[in-house]
Amino acid sequence: MALLKNLIAHNSALSLIDTSTSLRQALQIHAHLLTSGAFTHDPSSFNSFLSSLALSSSPPLLSYSYSLLFSSPPHSPNLLTVNSLIRAHSSGPSPHLCFSLYRHLLSLSLAPNHFTFTFLLRAAASTVGLLGPVIHGALTRYGCGTDRHVQSSLIHMYSSLGLVSHTRVIFRDIIDPDLVTITSMLTALAESGDVDSAREMFDEMPERDTVSWNAMIAGYVHVGRSKDGLDLFGEMLNQGAKVNEPTMVSVLTACAHLGALDQGTWVHAYIQKNRLKLNVTLGTSLLDMYFKCGSIERAMKVFWSMRDKNVFTWNSAINGLAMNGEVEECLKLFELMESQGVIPDGVTFVGLLQGCCVAGLVQKGREMFSLMKDRYGIEPLDEHYGCMIDMYGRAGKLDEAVQFIHNMPIEPNVSAWRTLLHSCKMYNNVELGEYAMNKITHIEVNSDGAHVLLSNIYADCRNWKGVSRVRERMKEKGVRKEPGCSVIEVHGAVYEFFVRDKSQPRYREIKLMLGEVDRRLRLAGYRANTKEVLFDIEEEDKEDAISWHSEKLAIAFGLIALEEGVEMRIVKNLRVCWDCHDWTKFVSKVFDRKIIVRDRNRFHHFKDGLCSCKDYW
DNA sequence: GTAGGGTTAG
Numbered sequence: 171m172a173l174l175k176n177l178i179a180h181n182s183a184l185s186l187i188d189t190s191t192s193l194r195q196a197l198q199i200h201a202h203l204l205t206s207g208a209f210t211h212d213p214s215s216f217n218s219f220l221s222s223l224a225l226s227s228s229p230p231l232l233s234y235s236y237s238l239l240f241s242s243p244p245h246s247p248n249l250l251t252v253n254s255l256i257r258a259h260s261s262g263p264s265p266h267l268c269f270s271l272y273r274h275l276l277s278l279s280l281a282p283n284h285f286t287f288t289f290l291l292r293a294a295a296s297t298v299g300l301l302g303p304v305i306h307g308a309l310t311r312y313g314c315g316t317d318r319h320v321q322s323s324l325i326h327m328y329s330s331l332g333l334v335s336h337t338r339v340i341f342r343d344i345i346d347p348d349l350v351t352i353t354s355m356l357t358a359l360a361e362s363g364d365v366d367s368a369r370e371m372f373d374e375m376p377e378r379d380t381v382s383w384n385a386m387i388a389g390y391v392h393v394g395r396s397k398d399g400l401d402l403f404g405e406m407l408n409q410g411a412k413v414n415e416p417t418m419v420s421v422l423t424a425c426a427h428l429g430a431l432d433q434g435t436w437v438h439a440y441i442q443k444n445r446l447k448l449n450v451t452l453g454t455s456l457l458d459m460y461f462k463c464g465s466i467e468r469a470m471k472v473f474w475s476m477r478d479k480n481v482f483t484w485n486s487a488i489n490g491l492a493m494n495g496e497v498e499e500c501l502k503l504f505e506l507m508e509s510q511g512v513i514p515d516g517v518t519f520v521g522l523l524q525g526c527c528v529a530g531l532v533q534k535g536r537e538m539f540s541l542m543k544d545r546y547g548i549e550p551l552d553e554h555y556g557c558m559i560d561m562y563g564r565a566g567k568l569d570e571a572v573q574f575i576h577n578m579p580i581e582p583n584v585s586a587w588r589t590l591l592h593s594c595k596m597y598n599n600v601e602l603g604e605y606a607m608n609k610i611t612h613i614e615v616n617s618d619g620a621h622v623l624l625s626n627i628y629a630d631c632r633n634w635k636g637v638s639r640v641r642e643r644m645k646e647k648g649v650r651k652e653p654g655c656s657v658i659e660v661h662g663a664v665y666e667f668f669v670r671d672k673s674q675p676r677y678r679e680i681k682l683m684l685g686e687v688d689r690r691l692r693l694a695g696y697r698a699n700t701k702e703v704l705f706d707i708e709e710e711d712k713e714d715a716i717s718w719h720s721e722k723l724a725i726a727f728g729l730i731a732l733e734e735g736v737e738m739r740i741v742k743n744l745r746v747c748w749d750c751h752d753w754t755k756f757v758s759k760v761f762d763r764k765i766i767v768r769d770r771n772r773f774h775h776f777k778d779g780l781c782s783c784k785d786y787w
Numbered sequence: 788g789t790a791g792g793g794t795t796a797g
Binding site for chain 2: 221225249250253254257284285287288289291292317318319320321322323324325326348349350351352353354355356357379380381382383384385386387388389414415416417418419420422423449450451452453454455456458480481482483484485486487488489490493515516517518519520521524553557
């Protein structure tokens with residue numbers, strides 16, 4: 171206490187407020203400042219005290235500063251103090267409080283300035299509701315609309331509300347846009363999905379810095395154009411631009427999407443070599459990349475090496491283990507997460523439920539579902555219901571699946587019914603399949619996946635009439651099957667293959683290889699299963715068409731381009747069909763190759779003629 | 788004495 175008094179005597183009690191200060195200590199300091207008469211002696215010290223509380227980056231102190239502001243006349247806070255409170259709240263847990271602070275500011279007859287508005291716009295960008303445009307009106311009245319900081323914040327705010335046309339208007343009115351405002355606009359365009367316009371803008375920029383490169387790369391990755399993102403990153407390196415942590419996060423995300431393990435590994439080495447800081451975000455994207463490339467060991471190595479973990483980190487690991495079929499590990503990790511006091515969220519449970527689903531752990535899945543609601547008070551969303559339906563359905567418990575759908579408190583969406591339809595396909599239940607299809611077409615006419623599934627159900631039981639009926643309907647409604655696409659990485663370069671794509675530069679070679687594979691597989695006992703082929707092609711082409719499924723092209727290319735014994739990693743946008751799954755098992759045996767296929771839902775690790783999914787997917 | 792653009796999980 172002697173030390174404390176001493177500090178107060180030197181008017182630096184404020185320096186005691188730091189990140190490690192507890193609310194209790196803050197109250198003590200406050201009490202001392204009050205009783206020692208510091209506030210009356212020096213009225214400005216109250217302002218400093220408030221600002222220090224707000225800027226301590228501790229949620230309890232932040233909310234204490236909030237309540238203090240409203241309850242402490244006669245010490246009138248000045249504009250700077252209120253601004254710092256607004257600033258602190260704008261990036262804190264309750265940004266909406268900024269607007270009460272703003273009203274309070276006005277009630278004190280203080281005039282807001284451009285600082286005030288940049289903070290308010292930041293808050294408006296991260297809160298639901300349409301206060302942004304109201305703030306926009308206010309700042310115009312206060313003459314702050316021409317300030318650069320305000321302008322870029324406005325673009326950011328409108329972009330986060332999804333109002334890209336408004337961002338264009340703001341940008342148009344900027345007389346001499348600078349690096350930052352251009353980058354804001356570029357980001358807004360990319361986030362609206364118009365990456366090509368963003369790229370045009372990027373190419374025309376008179377100068378670029380790390381942030382603008384990052385914005386463009388992230389823009390590509392965000393809309394799923396990961397390959398373009400990686401290409402641009404290559405250009406960034408070529409031009410000698412400085413790379414930092416956010417750059418690497420986007421690049422790793424791109425590698426994860428593409429399953430590009432070689433590039434991802436290179437990035438990992440680059441991070442180490444250049445001493446980039448492996449913070450929570452970067453660490454999480456790194457481990458996620460390893461998981462999505464099917465490298466469980468390396469992913470977990472990163473996980474255990476991370477000192478700081480947040481819920482994203484845990485979720486990535488839990489989900490990664492589940493998707494790779496390591497369900498026991500996944501459940502263990504969840505226990506550890508709970509024991510460390512980390513609060514799971516809805517995403518955590520998506521991972522857990524999917525894990526139970528792919529492992530056929532019905533009872534465990536039920537327990538998790540209750541745990542989520544009862545212990546954690548998390549309201550299940552479509553995706554959680556989807557997991558449950560899938561879990562029952564895959565396990566052959568179709569009655570329970572239907573019952574579950576009927577008991578859902580929310581309206582089942584298309585994917586709920588499609589999941590059921592998928593189970594009907596697995597267990598040849600035509601009647602229930604038709605029922606599900608009927609529900610689907612009432613919600614969404616152009617459900618390509620559902621039409622394909624139903625036609626396959628009919629094909630399974632040789633109901634050719636049913637097949638052609640579905641075909642007719644698809645033609646009528648103009649439903650097109652989403653084209654399958656598989657990606658393979660060879661020596662650090664990424665190659666994309668589309669179903670029946672003949673425009674590949676090495677098409678002839680691949681075709682020859684497919685023929686060779688076919689011969690050797692037949693000798694080993696493989697027989698093509700043509701039932702699942704969508705009947706948008708003539709009967710005699712069926713077998714040929716099957717051999718053109720995109721993963722077969724990618725695997726054939728891998729056999730040509732990769733050295734013997736090197737494992738192959740494929741990423742596919744759809745689920746693997748039964749025939750391709752069977753074919754790949756044979757390839758793994760006949761060609762003695764480890765093949766890892768990541769499909770829309772999960773991983774398949776093929777080795778010695780077997781798959782890690784145990785043919786349950 | 789406060790400020791604007793870029794980063795993670797299903």
